[in-house]
Amino acid sequence: MTEIFKVENLKKKFNRSGFQLSVDQLSLLAGSITGVVGENGNGKTTLLDIIAGETKANGQFHYFGIEANSHTNWLELKNNIGFIPQRIPRWYGTLEQNLVIKAALEGISADNIDGELDKLLDFLGLQEYRKLNWTEISTGYRLRFELARILIGNPRLLVLDEPLANLDINTQQKFLSDLKKLLAKKDYPLAVILSSQQLHEIESVADQMLFIKKGEVLYNGNLANISLDEEHVYELQLNDRDGHDTETYFDSMGYKVCIVGPYYQITTKQSVSIFLKTLSDNDMEIKYFRNLSNSTKRFFNN
Amino acid sequence: MLQRFKNWDVRISKSYPKIWILGVHIYLPILTIMALTFYAFGWAYNITNMPPMREVNDYGYGLLQFAILPMLLAGIMYFIRQIKFNSLRVHHHLPYKNPYLSFITFVIVFFIITATPFIAGVGMHHKFSKQIDERQFIEDLSILNKGYSHFYQKEFTGVVYAASVSMVSDSDLEVDQSPEGKQTIVETYRLDKATGNLILYREIAHSEVDGNYIGDTSLQCYARYGWDTISVAQAHQEMHDFIDAAPRYYGEIKDKDVQKIFKQHILHVAKYRDTEYYNSPDFNQIGDRNRFESTLGTYSAVITKDDVFIGSSLGFWLYYIIFSLSLSTILFIVCSVRIIDFGWSMLVVALTGMFVMIANGLLTVFRWLPSNTEIQFNLILITVLVVIFMLLIRAKWLRSSISKAFTIALQLLLPATVFAYFGLFDNFHDCPYRGENWAEQCKDFEYFTNTDYYLVAYGICVLASLFGIYVFNRIYIRQYVHPKQQ
Numbered sequence: 001m002t003e004i005f006k007v008e009n010l011k012k013k014f015n016r017s018g019f020q021l022s023v024d025q026l027s028l029l030a031g032s033i034t035g036v037v038g039e040n041g042n043g044k045t046t047l048l049d050i051i052a053g054e055t056k057a058n059g060q061f062h063y064f065g066i067e068a069n070s071h072t073n074w075l076e077l078k079n080n081i082g083f084i085p086q087r088i089p090r091w092y093g094t095l096e097q098n099l100v101i102k103a104a105l106e107g108i109s110a111d112n113i114d115g116e117l118d119k120l121l122d123f124l125g126l127q128e129y130r131k132l133n134w135t136e137i138s139t140g141y142r143l144r145f146e147l148a149r150i151l152i153g154n155p156r157l158l159v160l161d162e163p164l165a166n167l168d169i170n171t172q173q174k175f176l177s178d179l180k181k182l183l184a185k186k187d188y189p190l191a192v193i194l195s196s197q198q199l200h201e202i203e204s205v206a207d208q209m210l211f212i213k214k215g216e217v218l219y220n221g222n223l224a225n226i227s228l229d230e231e232h233v234y235e236l237q238l239n240d241r242d243g244h245d246t247e248t249y250f251d252s253m254g255y256k257v258c259i260v261g262p263y264y265q266i267t268t269k270q271s272v273s274i275f276l277k278t279l280s281d282n283d284m285e286i287k288y289f290r291n292l293s294n295s296t297k298r299f300f301n302n
Numbered sequence: 303m304l305q306r307f308k309n310w311d312v313r314i315s316k317s318y319p320k321i322w323i324l325g326v327h328i329y330l331p332i333l334t335i336m337a338l339t340f341y342a343f344g345w346a347y348n349i350t351n352m353p354p355m356r357e358v359n360d361y362g363y364g365l366l367q368f369a370i371l372p373m374l375l376a377g378i379m380y381f382i383r384q385i386k387f388n389s390l391r392v393h394h395h396l397p398y399k400n401p402y403l404s405f406i407t408f409v410i411v412f413f414i415i416t417a418t419p420f421i422a423g424v425g426m427h428h429k430f431s432k433q434i435d436e437r438q439f440i441e442d443l444s445i446l447n448k449g450y451s452h453f454y455q456k457e458f459t460g461v462v463y464a465a466s467v468s469m470v471s472d473s474d475l476e477v478d479q480s481p482e483g484k485q486t487i488v489e490t491y492r493l494d495k496a497t498g499n500l501i502l503y504r505e506i507a508h509s510e511v512d513g514n515y516i517g518d519t520s521l522q523c524y525a526r527y528g529w530d531t532i533s534v535a536q537a538h539q540e541m542h543d544f545i546d547a548a549p550r551y552y553g554e555i556k557d558k559d560v561q562k563i564f565k566q567h568i569l570h571v572a573k574y575r576d577t578e579y580y581n582s583p584d585f586n587q588i589g590d591r592n593r594f595e596s597t598l599g600t601y602s603a604v605i606t607k608d609d610v611f612i613g614s615s616l617g618f619w620l621y622y623i624i625f626s627l628s629l630s631t632i633l634f635i636v637c638s639v640r641i642i643d644f645g646w647s648m649l650v651v652a653l654t655g656m657f658v659m660i661a662n663g664l665l666t667v668f669r670w671l672p673s674n675t676e677i678q679f680n681l682i683l684i685t686v687l688v689v690i691f692m693l694l695i696r697a698k699w700l701r702s703s704i705s706k707a708f709t710i711a712l713q714l715l716l717p718a719t720v721f722a723y724f725g726l727f728d729n730f731h732d733c734p735y736r737g738e739n740w741a742e743q744c745k746d747f748e749y750f751t752n753t754d755y756y757l758v759a760y761g762i763c764v765l766a767s768l769f770g771i772y773v774f775n776r777i778y779i780r781q782y783v784h785p786k787q788q
Contacts, residue, residue: 014788049788056785074784075398089393092386097315101394104319113316149393 002030003065004157004191005051010059012046021046021057021215028157028208030189033179035206037199037296043215044195045086045161051193052083052159064156082155086162088146095137095145096130102152116152123185124148124178140171144178151182160194164201172198176205199297200290211296223294233298234266234275237288246284253278263288265298323396324407325383333376333414337421340369344425349433352552354596355603358426362610365422376415381633384408389637390782397638398783401775404637405768408630409623416625420613427611430604439601442547446598449544451504451530452537452563453555455491455571455585491571491585493534500537502530537564551601553594556587563587620760627767628717634771635710638778643703647710654711658683684719688712695777698787706781713774720766724759 010023021043028034028051036044049055053074061068063077091098096117103113121127124144129137137145143163150158158179164172179192196202203209203223211219219226238246246264250257256267268275272291279286292298315322343365347358388395388404397404490503532540541560548555557563570585588594602608607615636644661683665671671679691712695705 046788050785053785056787075779078783089391092392097312098394100312100315101319101322104316104322105394110313110316 001032002189003062004028004030004189005064005193006062007051008060010047010050010057010061012050012055012057019043019215021050021212023047023059023217023220026210026217026220028191028193030156030191031183032191032207033183033205034191034193034208034210035202035296036193036195036210036212037197037202038212039300040197043212047210047212048083048159048161048193048195051157052081053078054083079153080156081159082147082150082153082157083159084143084146084150084161084163086165088142091134091145093133094130095126095132095134099130099145099149099152102149106153108152120148120151123181125174139166140168140175143167144175147175147178154188156188156190158190158192158194160192162195162197164196164198172201176201180205199295203295209296211299213299218299219296223296226294226296226298230269231267231293232270232272232275233292233295234268234272235260235263235288235290235292235297236266236279236286237263239285239287249282260300265292319394320396320400320403323388323394324404324411325380325387326407326411329376329380329411330414333411333418336372336376337414337418340365340418340422341425344422344427345429347426347429349430352433352597352600354593355599355609356596358430358600358603359610362423362426366419366610369419369422373415373418376418377412377629380411380415381636384633384637385641390640395637397634397775398779401634401771402768405630405634405771408633409626412626412629412633413623416622416629417613417619420618420622423610423613427604427607427614430600430611434601434604436605438550439605442550445540445543445547446551446553448504449540449547451491451502452541452567453544453548453587454591455503455567487575489571489575491567493568494531497531499531499533502532504530534564548588548594551594551597552590553597554589556589620757624760624763627763631713631717631767631770635713635774638775639706639710639782643706644710646703646707647714650707650711651714654687654715658687681722684722688715688719691715702781702786709774709777709781713770716770717763717766720762721759724762 005026005028007023007026010026011020012022013020019041036047038044046055050057053068064080066072068077099117099121100113103116104110108116117130118127121130124147126141126144126148129141129145134142163175167175179194183190183192194202206223208221209219209223209226210217247257247259250264250266254268258265258267266275270278276286276289311322311327314327318327321327344362347361386392388397488501492501493499494501538560541563544553545555545558545560547553567585603611607618612618635647639647658680662676662680665676665679691708694700694708695712697705
């Protein structure tokens with residue numbers, strides 16, 4: 001697959017706070033979605049800003065196969081990078097007007113603009129909102145309109161910083177499925193990198209995950225490769241068990257237990273089916289269960 | 303109608319997006335209509351009888367003042383539109399990729415906006431020009447200037463410096479022996495006893511349209527005063543000629559007996575030469591002198607394209623375009639940078655100005671510099687400041703927002719710096735250009751004619767603006783588009 005972006009030995013230090021982000025190697029391939037996760041203040045936005053060419057950092061950067069250096073024409077380069085920051089700048093005029101201008105500036109002929117916009121807005125489910133203004137639509141639609149605007153420019157690299165924040169669960173899923181469909185539909189090489197706190201939603205669409213903690217990349221690769229060891233991690237919540245100490249029970253069973261808010265996080269070598277059967281045999285009523293064995297969420301508590 | 307406009311607006315946005323962003327498709331038609339309206343107002347002025355200049359001014363300046371409000375509104379609205387649709391915070395802003403298209407469009411739009419108040423004067427000028435026989439007036443001008451002194455003398459005495467004037471030898475002259483200089487008080491209209499000639503004080507030096515007449519700068523309608531000596535016969539001829547020409551300009555003569563008037567004047571001046579200025583009756587034979595003078599003023603203003611007619615003068619627009627260049631540079635900067643950085647740069651500009659003023663104030667108070675070296679000092683100071691600004695722009699240790707503020711401030715101050723250097727050149731040469739006021743002081747005119755001098759100044763201004771766009775556009779791209787050091 002075509003390598004859209006690659007960085008080696010990325011280092012970015014903030015002198016005031018002393019915070020340092022370092023990524024040994026990161027590669028974004030055409031047709032792939034890369035999710036960046038991590039706790040707040042650990043460097044996700046910084047990393048995306050660096051990839052989008054907003055923030056300077058040390059390292060060897062390659063965009064679209066060409067090394068970025070002091071002679072790089074960033075004005076041209078950024079034409080191929082679609083960056084949606086956390087706070088999207090407002091649009092003036094009607095949404096349609098903005099999209100028309102963007103399309104015309106991109107060289108789409110006046111006769112074809114309406115057709116192209118129709119296709120794009122249908123695809124993103126925005127057709128009925130095109131005549132509205134920025135202030136008349138919700139945050140979710142603003143994000144999708146921004147995505148529509150960026151897509152008109154046919155970027156080869158999409159950088160989305162916390163696109164799911166402020167979106168309801170349905171809108172999140174719609175947006176992510178749009179992204180997935182988009183990658184499948186585009187007939188030119190396009191890579192997507194996005195950060196989010198919505199681990200499960202991101203993991204459901206991402207081909208590659210990057211987990212950052214305190215500026216260090218703890219995991220960078222496919223989700224399937226996360227649980228290389230034989231241990232499984234399960235997250236669960238149980239109904240109240242009168243008079244029974246659940247934690248003592250888990251200990252007695254030889255599980256490693258960690259309490260994360262209202263949840264227990266259990267580390268064991270038992271497979272899902274055996275683990276669930278064990279709980280069931282001991283009359284434990286499960287309120288919530290999730291297998292974290294192949295999720296980056298398991299890194300959050302380490 | 304509104305729907306038609308909307309359709310057209312959409313069509314422009316699809317076919318010519320840059321034109322749409324720059325607002326040319328809206329502003330140029332509106333401004334053209336506005337300009338044509340004011341032109342029509344100017345043209346509508348009734349000049350069946352050639353009006354005196356004061357009335358022309360009342361009408362013309364009234365329209366000019368009336369046009370200022372729409373001009374301000376149009377300017378502010380254009381600024382707002384550009385900030386809304388073409389500034390850095392808007393995704394499709396143009397200045398980075400199309401700096402010259404943006405800048406030149408701004409210049410054109412602002413030029414038309416700021417020109418609007420003067421368009422009424424252009425309309426008036428076109429109408430007046432059709433009515434006025436310029437050749438006739440130029441022919442009459444010499445006659446009128448010469449003849450006028452025989453029909454109106456307000457002051458009956460003049461001062462002659464003893465050393466320079468031969469007429470002091472006349473025995474009946476009073477000689478002032480004051481230490482300031484030997485002055486002689488003489489009648490301004492009198493017969494020379496020795497020669498029988500008429501000696502009179504009048505506009506003589508350049509009282510004619512000279513050979514360099516180019517239509518707007520060299521026509522001397524009311525030139526300097528001086529002593530003139532003519533024969534009585536000449537005086538009579540001048541009076542005859544004046545009597546013939548003056549009525550064309552509402553200068554009706556009460557009494558047309560030339561010899562009688564001439565004698566009366568000699569006696570009149572002699573009688574009142576010792577009278578206090580305000581008590582002496584006018585030496586006036588013209589029916590309505592104010593009307594006559596004011597009508598001449600109208601003719602003069604029309605031909606020289608002066609006063610309210612200045613809008614018809616190309617020279618005026620050459621200088622005036624500097625106004626739109628300045629506004630365009632400011633708008634270009636506003637569209638190229640973050641508004642907050644522009645705000646900080648205003649602070650830098652204000653503090654720089656204050657610093658320069660304080661430095662000058664201290665120099666003046668404490669007299670630290672030899673006299674007449676203030677300009678040199680200021681140029682060195684400005685140069686040092688420019689160098690410091692440039693270093694601060696490149697300084698890596700400085701916060702990027704401060705460095706951006708200095709960049710913007712430097713672009714704003716650059717034209718002033720260039721002009722300061724031009725001023726230095728001006729200051730080092732007493733007569734850098736040929737102008738009527740320098741006529742007697744300068745032996746060698748250097749470098750320029752008057753017109754060329756201003757053309758050079760104008761050219762420097764245009765080039766400095768374009769150079770500023772070229773250089774600073776690159777700097778802004780580096781500061782705002784390239785990855786930033788957070």
